[in-house]
Amino acid sequence: MSDETREVRQAGDRRATPRRYLMCRPSYFGVTYSINPWMEPDRPSSAETALAQWKGLHDTFATLGHDVQLIEPVAGLPDMVFAANGATVVDGKVLVARFRHRQRADESAAYLDWFRERGWSEVKMAQYTNEGEGDFLFVGDEILAGTGFRSDVRSHDEAHEFFGRPVVSLMLVDPRFYHLDTALSVLGDGEIMYYPEAFSTGSRALLAERFPDAVLAEAADAEVFGLNALSDGRNVMLPHRATGLAARLRERGYEPVGVELGELLKAGGSVKCCTLELRD
Numbered sequence: 001m002s003d004e005t006r007e008v009r010q011a012g013d014r015r016a017t018p019r020r021y022l023m024c025r026p027s028y029f030g031v032t033y034s035i036n037p038w039m040e041p042d043r044p045s046s047a048e049t050a051l052a053q054w055k056g057l058h059d060t061f062a063t064l065g066h067d068v069q070l071i072e073p074v075a076g077l078p079d080m081v082f083a084a085n086g087a088t089v090v091d092g093k094v095l096v097a098r099f100r101h102r103q104r105a106d107e108s109a110a111y112l113d114w115f116r117e118r119g120w121s122e123v124k125m126a127q128y129t130n131e132g133e134g135d136f137l138f139v140g141d142e143i144l145a146g147t148g149f150r151s152d153v154r155s156h157d158e159a160h161e162f163f164g165r166p167v168v169s170l171m172l173v174d175p176r177f178y179h180l181d182t183a184l185s186v187l188g189d190g191e192i193m194y195y196p197e198a199f200s201t202g203s204r205a206l207l208a209e210r211f212p213d214a215v216l217a218e219a220a221d222a223e224v225f226g227l228n229a230l231s232d233g234r235n236v237m238l239p240h241r242a243t244g245l246a247a248r249l250r251e252r253g254y255e256p257v258g259v260e261l262g263e264l265l266k267a268g269g270s271v272k273c274c275t276l277e278l279r280d
Contacts, residue, residue, distance in 0.1 A: 014188070014234035014253045020067045020278040022114075023058060026050040026081035027073045031266050035101045036178050038268035050263040054081065057237065057259050057274060064235055064257075069278070071114045079104055081264065082273040084133040084181060086111035090143070090163045092280040093122040097132040100150050124162060130155035133276055134179035140190040141165065146180025148172035148200075170207070171200035181228055181272045187215070187254065188233040193245065195222035215252065221245040225261075228270035237271045 029050040031039050061068050073080050080086075086107060087096045094115045099105050108125060115123045128151075130136070135151035136159060137144045143163065147153040148171050160167040170180060174197065177183035183198035184207075193215035196204050207214065217227055226242025236249050240258030249256045261270045 016232045016234035022069050022276040024071045024080050024083045026054050030078045036268040045266050053261050082269045083276040084273050085131045087132045088136040089279050096125045098126040100129045128152040128155040139186045143167045149178040170203040173200050174198045185227045185229040187231045215248050225270040228272045230272050
């Protein structure tokens with residue numbers, strides 16, 4: 001990025017692009033099992049609080065002019081609220097997730113049906129463990145793909161073959177950041193922000209080479225899921241407690257929009273986890 005370009009961007013010359021998102025109400029939310037370090041079944045959780053916080057995020061998207069579609073929640077699937085994990089959608093093609101843990105396995109059928117019933121023509125169930133946009137993030141003309149805790153590294157080749165896009169593999173090493181979207185966020189124009197310590201040495205070097213101007217998160221912001229954020233090219237929705245990242249984003253010309261999703265963080269999710277982008 002040239003100094004001139006950076007000056008323009010820091011001056012606020014960012015453009016929001018209307019997006020299409022898929023979300024799922026947390027009607028059956030609850031932390032009833034543990035499949036990541038954030039989940040403590042003995043700690044009280046509230047579907048009512050989760051729903052109120054989720055609605056705040058939903059309404060923020062609507063206010064910003066984005067088209068939000070809904071998938072019906074299924075009883076017995078409390079993590080279905082994390083719609084980003086349900087699939088990856090690029091160029092109108094849908095690769096539906098295959099979950100690692102049995103507690104989430106039945107979500108795949110719900111997402112498969114939703115896309116097929118609405119006329120998406122290229123819809124495929126992943127062959128290998130693949131947790132959707134939790135581990136597959138589209139940036140520029142390529143896909144960044146995470147592995148180490150959830151998605152099988154073989155799913156990266158499968159995604160490359162299905163989407164016909166370059167796929168860059170990244171190794172996650174900190175179990176608190178078990179999905180790529182908990183440690184890295186796409187901002188726009190080929191820009192990202194990420195937490196280096198969540199990645200292996202090799203993946204850190206790769207990210208530094210490909211994205212030399214990336215926003216680097218401090219531990220304090222990463223640990224409140226500040227990187228589980230979503231950008232429309234100008235507005236960046238992120239947990240309101242990630243104040244350091246919010247300041248850095250303003251310096252780059254983005255508009256941070258803080259939201260409260262603390263109840264959903266009890267299950268290891270926040271803004272991006274709740275939101276699947278429909279790219280057609």
